[in-house]
Amino acid sequence: MFKKFSSEEVSAQNQVKASVQRKIRQSIADEYPGLEQALEDLLPKKSPLIVAKCQNHLNLVVVNNVPLFFNIRDGPYMPTLRLLHQYPDIMKKLQVDRGAIKFVLAGANIMCPGLTSPGGALDDTVAAETPVAIMAEGKQHALAIGFTKMSAKEIWNI
Numbered sequence: 001m002f003k004k005f006s007s008e009e010v011s012a013q014n015q016v017k018a019s020v021q022r023k024i025r026q027s028i029a030d031e032y033p034g035l036e037q038a039l040e041d042l043l044p045k046k047s048p049l050i051v052a053k054c055q056n057h058l059n060l061v062v063v064n065n066v067p068l069f070f071n072i073r074d075g076p077y078m079p080t081l082r083l084l085h086q087y088p089d090i091m092k093k094l095q096v097d098r099g100a101i102k103f104v105l106a107g108a109n110i111m112c113p114g115l116t117s118p119g120g121a122l123d124d125t126v127a128a129e130t131p132v133a134i135m136a137e138g139k140q141h142a143l144a145i146g147f148t149k150m151s152a153k154e155i156w157n158i
Contacts, residue, residue, distance in 0.1 A: 012053045013062075021049045024061060028069060028077050031131075034090040042068055042083070078131050078145050085141045091133040093142075095121035101136045104144050110134065112150075112158045126152040 016024070025043050029036060043049065043063055052060040052067075061069040061077065069077040079090065096110055097119030104110060115122050119137035126132060128151045134144035150158075 009054050010052045010060075011055065013050050014053075015048045015050050020051075021045075024049065024051075024069075024077070031076050032079070032090045035087060038087060076131055081142060081145065084133055084145065088133070088142065091131060091145070092123050092126050093121075093133045093135050094123065094126065094148075095119070095135040095137060098137045101139075101143065104134060104136075110146070112155050115155055116158075122152050122155060124152045128154070 021043075025039065028043070029039055035042070043061075047063055050062040052062055054060060057073045059071050060067045066082075067080050068083050069079055071077045079087070084091065094110070094115055096104060096114045097117045099119075100108075100110065100114040114120055121135075123132075126148055128148055130148050132146060132148055133142040134146055135141075136143050
């Protein structure tokens with residue numbers, strides 16, 4: 001989605017009111033409890049919070065000209081990869097095998113065999129429609145962020 005992202009794709013930027021800012025902060029705090037301590041540093045109350053509206057119903061949460069979170073069609077807020085690299089434990093993780101890395105980086109969907117093969121790993125507590133970090137076998141940082149279409153139990157049963 002962001003592979004060829006440029007500033008021309010931003011259709012509007014709005015500094016949000018304090019009440020909207022509190023709502024965004026609360027939504028992020030509820031979704032990512034592991035981020036509680038760093039949330040004040042990431043989204044300071046006195047710093048202006050800007051929501052940039054982009055094509056394809058994408059909203060970016062920007063603080064100090066740094067995009068931190070995004071959501072699609074009023075869905076849950078998800079961290080950008082840069083933020084996920086700084087705080088790797090805020091999301092549940094799925095791991096794909098080495099053969100899937102180049103395809104995932106090119107934008108492919110992740111199929112069940114890529115998660116259940118010997119190089120893949122699956123958190124058994126992941127439910128369907130959950131935002132997850134996609135890790136790669138032998139790599140330290142996440143390579144993608146996505147939603148699960150099925151729960152971990154359903155993936156293992158296929």
